[in-house]
Amino acid sequence: MSNKKHVLIMGGDARYIHVINLLADTTDMHLYLIGFDHLSFEKSNIKHTELENMNLSLLDAIILPVGGTDEKGKVEVTYSDKALFLTEQIISCTPEHCTIYTGTANHYLQHICTATKRTLVKIFERDDVAIYNSIPTAEGTLKLAMKATDETIHNANVCILGFGRVGKTVARLFDAVGANVTVVARNQADIARITEMGLTAVKLQNLNTIISEMTICVNTIPYPVIDEELISNMSSSTVIIDLASKPGGVDFSFAKKEGIQAIHALGLPGKTAPKTAGKIIASVLLESMNVSASSV
Incomplete structure (x- = not known):
């Protein structure tokens, strides 16, 4: 048989x-x-x-x-x-x-x-799959950021929303190429780990206070977080890259209205x-x- x-x-x-x-x-x-x-x-x-x-x-x-x-x-x-x-x-x-x-x-x-x-x-x-997939996701995010901006990523102010399996890898990669990385998180243990990594940690409720300084904003949080108020405080040259699964965490229609480039970057491992x-x-x-x- x-x-x-x-x-x-x-x-x-x-x-x-x-x-x-x-x-x-x-x-x-x-x-x-x-x-x-x-x-x-x-x-x-x-x-x-x-x-x-x-x-x-x-x-x-x-x-x-x-x-x-x-x-x-x-x-x-x-x-x-x-x-x-x-x-x-x-x-x-x-x-x-x-x-x-x-x-x-x-x-x-x-x-x-x-x-x-x-x-x-x-x-x-599965944690292992998500972690392995975060590598091509991070590389794809960096590639998108390089294409979407007219400045080097080195010394750029980059904000990462979320410090989960994808957020950690994205933060490490942008830090490795010389960006000034700020990571937004809610959990106090995550805040401590972000600080230990030599990155700037900001609590989610304080994001509005620093968002105007950011060149690139990468979202990994799978619920609406980059809303009208936050977008209104961004520089017109800020680039938003949303890695969250559909429907994403960005008010894309309001970003378009404000003339801010917002990319919903789905399926990056398959593309990168x-x-x-x-x-x-x-x-x-x-x-x-x-x-x-x-x-x-």
């Missing part, structure tokens, strides 16, 4: 090209691809398919893009012109042990997995370093599915 796993990969960005190749490197896996019509793969255990042709009862896992689905079940596809949706009916046709893998999950995706009693694994909730980001995702998937591959 074969112990090979049957895995359906539905959509994804450039990271998933590397995920597919790395998963296919193991002989213990058959991969079925939907949403990659524009690409070809040479490995014999990779097969392009369509949902209407797929025997869903074979599946041990479904792998979704890092963003999961939207609230109507639509799945992001980069390498196909066809719209792709994941529904409760589709999941219900899989075996009970079939696991759904995603980066993050909204209410819709969580609901259909709960309704069908299928396990949902949100890999971006898709190969590295793909390796991170693949290693977690292989570990979770109890499959080993020496190339990852």
Whole structure:
């Protein structure tokens, strides 16, 4: 009896090209691809398919893009012109042990997995994945900042909102290239750690007192924090880079009205370093599915 796993990969960005190749490197896996019509793969255990042709009862896992689905079940596809949706009916046709893998999950995706009693694994909730992903996120943020300003990052006043897994890495990188880094946090222990790192610590409630001095403002806080009042106190040349997931933490419409450049920088690992980001995702998937591959 074969112990090979049957895995359906539905959509994804450039990271998933590397995920597919790395998963296919193991002989213990058959991969079925939907949403990659524009690409070809040479490995014999990779097969392009369509949902209407797929025997869903074979599946041990479904792998979704890092963003999961939207609230109507639509799945992001980069390498196909066809719209792709994941529904409760589709999941219900899989075996009970079939696991759904995603980066993050909204209410819709969580609901259909709960309704069908299928396990949902949100890999971006893992600390190790978030920390590894913070590296290409930070590098991508630095790249955006360099492109958006007409001054060097060295000696620029840079404000980082939030001192979580992403905020720490972003703060370290901007400090390493010579920026004057101010980190905004609420937790007293974070304030102490920021100070220990040789950076300037400011409590969130005091952000308005220093925001006018900032050249670049990077937000990592996933709720509305850069509001009308804060934007009104910014210099017109300030650049805002929001790393928080949708809907973000910035009043983008008011920033536009005030003529302040605000960038909602989503999916930076996939844009900045898709190969590295793909390796991170693949290693977690292989570990979770109890499959080993020496190339990852």
